[in-house]
Amino acid sequence: MLLLGEKDIQKAIHITQITDSLEHAYKLYHQKQFVMGQRMQLSTGENTFLLMPCIAAESIGTKIVSVFPDNIETPVTQGLMILLCGKSGQVKAILNGTTLTNMRTGSLGGLAVRHLAKRDAKIIGLVGLGAQGLHQLTAACKERDFNKIVLWNRSRPKTEAFIEKLKLKIAPDIDITAEDSLEKLVKQSDIVITATTSKQPVLPNNQHIYSGKLIIGIGSFRVDMREFPEALFKGASRMYIDTLDAKNETGDVIDPLKNAWMAPRQIIPFSNVIVNKVGAINRTDERPVLFKSTGMALFDLVAALKIYESAVQRNIGQKVYL
CATH class of the missing domain: 3.40.50.720 (NAD(P)-binding Rossmann-like Domain)
Incomplete structure (x- = not known):
């Protein structure tokens, strides 16, 4: 399993590569080549918790996100992205969900x-x-x-x-x-x-x-x-x-x-x-x-997969054995 933090993601990929990958995500969406339910939202006051699972491109991804608009010392949007192999179910990577969200939403x-x-x-x-x-x-x-x-x-x-x-x-x-x-x-x-x-x-x-x-x-x-x-x-x-x-x-x-x-x-x-x-x-x-744009789990999955593949190719990230 590969751990990819903020700096790892920034080293592994450029935002235009994410933009290009999302063009592919839109094609998958149009062709209905994915499995994805409507994202789960739980709110307490101004704060929101989201769970966003998706299956596509022989991969499985789930993003866990919190959005706290009044945060000052910490980011408003924070989270983790878990990427799994669609054939074996094995966890391939855990990514910084805050950086992933920022880059893929910027690319949208x-x-x-x-x-x-x-x-x-x-x-x-x-x-x-x-x-x-x-x-x-x-x-x-x-x-x-x-x-x-x-x-x-x-x-x-x-x-x-x-x-x-x-x-x-x-x-x-x-x-x-x-x-x-x-x-x-x-x-x-x-x-x-x-x-x-x-x-x-x-x-x-x-x-x-x-x-x-x-x-x-x-x-x-x-x-x-x-x-x-x-x-x-x-x-x-x-x-x-x-x-x-x-x-x-x-x-x-x-x-x-x-x-x-x-x-x-x-x-x-x-x-x-x-x-x-x-x-x-x-x-x-x-x-x-x-x-x-409201975003969807398919975007996160395709972007995470692109980041993971680039990180593996460039030997970036921390390998963890559980």
């Missing part, structure tokens, strides 16, 4: 940029400067040649430390600025990413500022969470979701359907884009395009 946003963003997108905005926001920008900057990043966070003291970490992960010539106004952030950005656990919409309820933009929602994963405002749903041409379970899991999909702000035909599995089942997006249409 990166894939949305790869397939949905305009080719000439130059400015990207981020709302929420946690660990997930850092990985979102890291992955996104591998998909487009941005010249500017605009940041907003409710806690301004956190911004400087975030910028210093971000500079280590992206091209040095990208300008990074912080905005006090969310409306100003949206207006100047070609792509906007929200990475919060807010229960109330974090973006302005002004339909006119979203024309032609790609809006990526990463943070809300519970029915009582929502990052997108009503006006954004009403003005959008379509919303891509990474899993059909999102229709039952997040307020960012439940609310617009329940209130008829969007029609069911406008909610499209993102796997349809990956396998070319839907045509190319008409980027002359000035209505915004939405991408909403």
Whole structure:
């Protein structure tokens, strides 16, 4: 059995390799070549515990995750990933689930940029400067040649430390600025990413500022969470979701359907884009395009398998014999 901590994972693989592997995961999802139930969620107040098992690609994976939004000294999202052989049931590896989650979720946003963003997108905005926001920008900057990043966070003291970490992960010539106004952030950005656990919409309820933009929602994963405002749903041409379970899991999909702000035909599995089942997006249409991710165990399994294979090949990690 191989133990892979944070530094091991970072040595073993680059985030673009995770992004590429998730393209394969979407194909498995579309072809239904997996076994996966809806993830189990237990909540106590603002805190959530999740159990996410899946079988695919001759492997078995189970991720155990805790999400504690008020954490300051420790990460908001923490966990472990257990990877087993699908033929023998033998445990092959235990991975740092926090690092795995951050990298694969960042890569999901990166894939949305790869397939949905305009080719000439130059400015990207981020709302929420946690660990997930850092990985979102890291992955996104591998998909487009941005010249500017605009940041907003409710806690301004956190911004400087975030910028210093971000500079280590992206091209040095990208300008990074912080905005006090969310409306100003949206207006100047070609792509906007929200990475919060807010229960109330974090973006302005002004339909006119979203024309032609790609809006990526990463943070809300519970029915009582929502990052997108009503006006954004009403003005959008379509919303891509990474899993059909999102229709039952997040307020960012439940609310617009329940209130008829969007029609069911406008909610499209993102796997349809990956396998070319839907045509190319008409980027002359000035209505915004939405991408909403809640994640699923299949992504974790495929990403963990890719990390494990790379670590074995490069002799990274600690071997443990039980």
